[in-house]
Amino acid sequence: MDRKAAVIAVGNEVVHGFIVDSNSAWLSQSLAELGFDVQFHMAVTDRLPDLTRRLKTALDEGLLIVTTGGIGPTVDDRTREAAAAALGVDLKLDLDDLARLQERYAAMARKFPEGSERQCMRPEGARLVPNAFGTASCFLARHGAGGIAAVPGVPREMMGVWNEELRKAVIEEFGLPNRYHSRELRVFGLPESDLNNRVRDLLESPQAEGAILVDDAVIRLRWRVQAETDDEVERKLRPLLTDARSRLGDLVFAEGDVSLEQATVDALRQAGLHVACAESCTGGLIAHLLTNVAGSSDVLLESAVTYSNEAKHARLGVFKKTLKEHGAVSEQTATEMARGMLKTNGADLAVAVTGIAGPTGGTPDKPVGTVWLAAAMGSDVRTWHLRVPGDRELVKSRTARTALNTLRLAALNGKLPEAISHWVSPP
Numbered sequence: 001m002d003r004k005a006a007v008i009a010v011g012n013e014v015v016h017g018f019i020v021d022s023n024s025a026w027l028s029q030s031l032a033e034l035g036f037d038v039q040f041h042m043a044v045t046d047r048l049p050d051l052t053r054r055l056k057t058a059l060d061e062g063l064l065i066v067t068t069g070g071i072g073p074t075v076d077d078r079t080r081e082a083a084a085a086a087l088g089v090d091l092k093l094d095l096d097d098l099a100r101l102q103e104r105y106a107a108m109a110r111k112f113p114e115g116s117e118r119q120c121m122r123p124e125g126a127r128l129v130p131n132a133f134g135t136a137s138c139f140l141a142r143h144g145a146g147g148i149a150a151v152p153g154v155p156r157e158m159m160g161v162w163n164e165e166l167r168k169a170v171i172e173e174f175g176l177p178n179r180y181h182s183r184e185l186r187v188f189g190l191p192e193s194d195l196n197n198r199v200r201d202l203l204e205s206p207q208a209e210g211a212i213l214v215d216d217a218v219i220r221l222r223w224r225v226q227a228e229t230d231d232e233v234e235r236k237l238r239p240l241l242t243d244a245r246s247r248l249g250d251l252v253f254a255e256g257d258v259s260l261e262q263a264t265v266d267a268l269r270q271a272g273l274h275v276a277c278a279e280s281c282t283g284g285l286i287a288h289l290l291t292n293v294a295g296s297s298d299v300l301l302e303s304a305v306t307y308s309n310e311a312k313h314a315r316l317g318v319f320k321k322t323l324k325e326h327g328a329v330s331e332q333t334a335t336e337m338a339r340g341m342l343k344t345n346g347a348d349l350a351v352a353v354t355g356i357a358g359p360t361g362g363t364p365d366k367p368v369g370t371v372w373l374a375a376a377m378g379s380d381v382r383t384w385h386l387r388v389p390g391d392r393e394l395v396k397s398r399t400a401r402t403a404l405n406t407l408r409l410a411a412l413n414g415k416l417p418e419a420i421s422h423w424v425s426p427p
Helices: 023-032 048-060 080-087 093-106 116-122 153-174 190-202 228-253 262-270 286-290 309-316 321-328 331-345 391-413
Strands: 002-009 036-044 064-068 091-093 121-123 127-129 138-143 148-150 179-187 209-215 218-227 252-255 275-279 302-303 350-354 368-377 378-388
Touching: 002 023, 002 048, 023 036, 023 064, 023 179, 023 302, 023 378, 036 048, 036 218, 048 064, 048 080, 048 148, 048 209, 064 153, 080 091, 080 138, 080 148, 091 378, 093 116, 116 121, 121 138, 127 153, 138 153, 148 153, 148 275, 190 209, 190 218, 190 228, 228 252, 252 262, 252 275, 262 286, 275 286, 275 321, 275 331, 286 302, 286 391, 302 309, 309 331, 321 331, 331 350, 331 368, 331 378, 350 391, 368 391, 378 391
Parallel strands: 002 036, 002 064, 064 148, 275 302, 275 350
Antiparallel strands: 091 121, 127 138, 138 148, 179 218, 179 252, 209 218, 350 368, 368 378
């Protein structure tokens, strides 16, 4: 039988945006690992009628609802009351649990706060789920095909309670049906719509549930199946992954949870290449991303942030005439930046970027988002004219990742690539 679940984050601070709800994503993945099909996430205010109604509706649908937040000692913590009302039972004080909490305060030489006994209340018939990470006890109440499980809103406590207590309680209560397993390919350099057109039939395969996820220009091509064993997962998903790889080629930079910077460092290390970076508009972000990877010292020799014209000339040897006639943001300047960087440190490969990140500085001929990227490898130098959409932060981020992809492709193929990103303007 299919197991279905939902996650409800409780609290005005979540609904109103003062706290970002990361708990729901984490809990959804954890529930999927146990074979639950998560139907929705929801943030609900502390108002008792609203919360009770949402819980009751989800219970009527046969869902296991995991609530996060609202089980503390203050007057606006109303998850316990709402859960009892939705379940149609009384809210009971667990005297043994209260005694344990009082002993805990005594061991810390602290006075037991008035009203803290609320944290030891749970719906009648609900199972106590201990919380070794905080003072609020948690609970699991079965109701038909579903039920309510309540955990704290503090992420550290929530994850601790799930991993130490609630996960095994859910397995004992609901069993462990076929678990959900996922595999994904990570892609860079292609628009989401174009990628969809290339692999649409694979995403719609009856063999698995397919999806496209985008995170700062990196696309995750993901499939999910229910299966009992790893062999069954491979049998169902490997053909889809293999087919997608054959269609996308070097656009795929990794399988699984691997960042573009990690894939770049791995490719450079395998090729035995040392690199250097000359950065203007990215302000050192290319080097920052590379050095986020442990072991990047194996491949990165140097990075220079040559933001001013004077620095471009003094550090990289860009001719003053080039800067005067063509400007800092130009094909000629980017080319000389890459060549200059390659000459000065013995690197095998150099990348250089210069552009207008905005929000000011753009002109009709060179609007915000105009970037020139150059790479030098041996005697070969190649430049690309990018038009990168977005605000300043996005222009910097997407330019830096395009530079990483250029390094990765050069390492894979032993030569400078032709296609690096869909932001390259047509010649």
